[in-house]
Amino acid sequence: MADSGSKPAGGRALRGRAGRMKNGRGSGRASSGAVRLWGRHAVEAALRNPDRTHRKLWATREGVASLDGELPADFPVEWAQPVDLARLVARDAPHQGLVLECEPLDDVFLSDVLEGEPERPILVLDQVTDPHNVGALMRSAAAFNAVAIVTQDRHAPPESGTLGKSASGALEIVPWIRVVNLARALEEIAEAGYWRIGLAGEAEMTLAEALPAGPVALVLGAEGEGMRHNISQHCDSLARLPIDEAMESLNVSNAGAIALYAVATR
Structure with missing residues (x-):
């Protein structure tokens, strides 16, 4: 796993406690009922959606640098290498250095x-x-x-x-x-x-x-x-x-x- 204390491109620290990823490949839905989204467009849109509750972002430095805008200073980020992120997503999924765990969207009628x-x-x-x-x-x-x-x-x-x-x-x-x-x-x-x-x-x-x-x-x-x-x-x-x-x-x-x-x- 990469370190969690250095600053990303742009010089602004993104605070978040680093932990160890669980072994096994992800399906896109976390075991707790949360959803894992990956790829720049999907993650960026979810981060901009005020109706989406976010839990945690696993990311490479390059992945965060590719986002249009900055994350809040207290956003929970765990820095990772691409090989680590590959364990969190569907097989061969193009995660582009970003995997976001969030709550499902509320029902619409x-x-x-x-x-x-x-x-x-x-x-x-x-x-x-x-x-x-x-x-x-x-x-x-x-x-x-x-x-x-x-x-x-x-x-x-x-x-x-x-x-x-x-x-x-x-x-x-x-x-x-x-x-x-x-x-x-x-x-x-x-x-x-x-x-x-x-x-x-x-x-x-x-x-x-x-x-x-x-x-x-x-x-x-x-x-x-x-x-x-x-x-x-x-x-x-x-x-x-x-x-x-x-x-x-x-x-x-x-x-x-x-x-x-x-x-x-x-």
């Missing part, structure tokens, strides 16, 4: 976003369980000004370092609403005035043809299976992306990004 900005789309995910895909969709949601992502709690990945790295900071920006019943959530979305469009490769209309002028909720299903029948029944229309016949389908995160772009530029 559907009613919190339905009365806000109807010109911003909602992204609904039906059984999209890969954290890389959910993180990438969250990043696209932030890029194209979506108001929230909605998932069913039992069929979505937990908040984790892998998801946070794929989201590249968007985990701290886009409200993530986890519901018990996705069909009921779609009913609430409709009652709030949103037109629910499910993406389906077999649909007759293209997304451009199906897009209305008003509020939109885009519904995406898992790769391979697509939306469940009950979820497609809760959509006002089904639409497809006009991809070439030579390619059967797109990765769900790519499809989501294209659909969000279409809404932003209609």
Whole structure:
């Protein structure tokens, strides 16, 4: 382990008690229910998020120097070498010299976003369980000004370092609403005035043809299976992306990004 008493680049001491890392590789979620985030964008966004409770930062000198801004003087930092940090994250994860342990974000409720900005789309995910895909969709949601992502709690990945790295900071920006019943959530979305469009490769209309002028909720299903029948029944229309016949389908995160772009530029 590196020492804990010297100063980082910039000359300002970062106080924090050094300890020994436990052996074993991390999964992104600490055993105590906390979440470990890694990578500069994910860690920096979490540090800037006033709604995030932080516990501890493991870091290299170079990792802290790469942050945009300075940590509070009393922030708990444990200086480490890259090989030490690799034991705290998923295998071969690019931690970039930064691993932050923090509390999960507080729950966000559907009613919190339905009365806000109807010109911003909602992204609904039906059984999209890969954290890389959910993180990438969250990043696209932030890029194209979506108001929230909605998932069913039992069929979505937990908040984790892998998801946070794929989201590249968007985990701290886009409200993530986890519901018990996705069909009921779609009913609430409709009652709030949103037109629910499910993406389906077999649909007759293209997304451009199906897009209305008003509020939109885009519904995406898992790769391979697509939306469940009950979820497609809760959509006002089904639409497809006009991809070439030579390619059967797109990765769900790519499809989501294209659909969000279409809404932003209609």
